[in-house]
Amino acid sequence: MVKIMLDPGHDINTPGKRAPDGSVREFEFNKATAIHTANLLAQYNGVEVYFSHDLNDAIDTSLNARADLANRLQVNCLVSIHANAGPTSARGIETFIYLNTPTSTDNLARMIHDHVINITGMTNRGVKRADFAILRQTNMDALLIECGFMTNNEDLALLKSDEYRRKCAQGIVNGLVQFYGLTRKAAPAPAPARPPAPSIVYEAHIEHIGWQGPRRNGETAGTTGQSLRLEALTVRLENTNAKLEMEGHVENKGWTTVRTNGEVFGTVGEGLRLEAIKIKSDQHTVLYRVHVQNIGWTDWKKNGEVAGTTGQALRIEAVEIKLA
Ligand SMILES: [Zn+2]
Numbered sequence: 001m002v003k004i005m006l007d008p009g010h011d012i013n014t015p016g017k018r019a020p021d022g023s024v025r026e027f028e029f030n031k032a033t034a035i036h037t038a039n040l041l042a043q044y045n046g047v048e049v050y051f052s053h054d055l056n057d058a059i060d061t062s063l064n065a066r067a068d069l070a071n072r073l074q075v076n077c078l079v080s081i082h083a084n085a086g087p088t089s090a091r092g093i094e095t096f097i098y099l100n101t102p103t104s105t106d107n108l109a110r111m112i113h114d115h116v117i118n119i120t121g122m123t124n125r126g127v128k129r130a131d132f133a134i135l136r137q138t139n140m141d142a143l144l145i146e147c148g149f150m151t152n153n154e155d156l157a158l159l160k161s162d163e164y165r166r167k168c169a170q171g172i173v174n175g176l177v178q179f180y181g182l183t184r185k186a187a188p189a190p191a192p193a194r195p196p197a198p199s200i201v202y203e204a205h206i207e208h209i210g211w212q213g214p215r216r217n218g219e220t221a222g223t224t225g226q227s228l229r230l231e232a233l234t235v236r237l238e239n240t241n242a243k244l245e246m247e248g249h250v251e252n253k254g255w256t257t258v259r260t261n262g263e264v265f266g267t268v269g270e271g272l273r274l275e276a277i278k279i280k281s282d283q284h285t286v287l288y289r290v291h292v293q294n295i296g297w298t299d300w301k302k303n304g305e306v307a308g309t310t311g312q313a314l315r316i317e318a319v320e321i322k323l324a
Pocket residue numbers: 009010017026082083084
């Protein structure tokens with residue numbers, strides 16, 4: 001397990017640490033870049049990421065407290081993320097390590113620095129040595145990277161962009177991956193494509209209205225309370241290769257022949273009411289009920305049972321059909 005501490009420099013209210021025009025505080029860059037870095041590191045095996053302080057702190061967390069936390073957690077490395085200030089002409093990225101450090105620190109710093117330079121294309125100000133407290137007081141490989149100058153207009157525009165922050169984070173991660181030989185977590189196996197659920201679609205032809213538009217999976221087709229006869233019906237199955245068989249009992253005519261998936265049963269333009277229906281499928285249990293004149297909704301019927309009436313001169317006004 002590699003323990004990595006990310007140290008976004010300063011806090012949101014640290015005095016002075018902001019662009020000369022006040023348009024961004026240094027911590028905003030440091031924090032966003034640290035979070036991007038942590039998110040990227042989460043894609044690798046065997047990594048634990050820590051922040052050096054609460055990123056929502058209103059007050060400055062001292063350098064002592066940050067260094068103490070890193071030492072106490074015995075992290076393998078600390079990466080302190082900053083944005084620079086200097087003469088307005090100064091540009092680019094520089095990385096700092098302590099005055100005397102083990103070779104490992106030097107190697108880690110150079111790998112991170114080179115990757116960040118490579119991915120950002122920024123001016124390379126090199127890896128330098130400095131007596132910074134966060135470097136001096138920490139026991140592990142520690143480095144501080146200054147990712148650009150808030151005091152330079154071109155650098156500042158980059159520091160304010162999320163794209164640039166992501167590039168810096170990616171460069172830092174690339175360096176850590178190289179140094180520690182981190183391996184990516186296996187991509188989660190793609191979820192097996194679930195076929196869409198079978199559904200049943202039907203459309204009713206209603207007196208004075210005509211074809212009403214498709215209804216599906218238990219929705220009401222037809223009308224209730226308007227004394228309008230349902231004259232014809234078409235029913236089909238979707239997302240299944242099952243067969244569907246329907247028959248309708250038509251005023252003056254009796255039972256129709258068997259109709260299949262999507263065929264119309266009943267009559268159109270003859271002024272005849274549908275009085276009863278039967279529906280079945282070879283693979284699915286089809287449930288259906290009809291709203292009959294003077295009676296209302298029947299019970300749910302299934303598997304070819306008759307829904308509605310025959311010989312009573314009562315019209316079907318509405319139907320509901322669904323799969324069990
Ligand atoms: Zn700083």
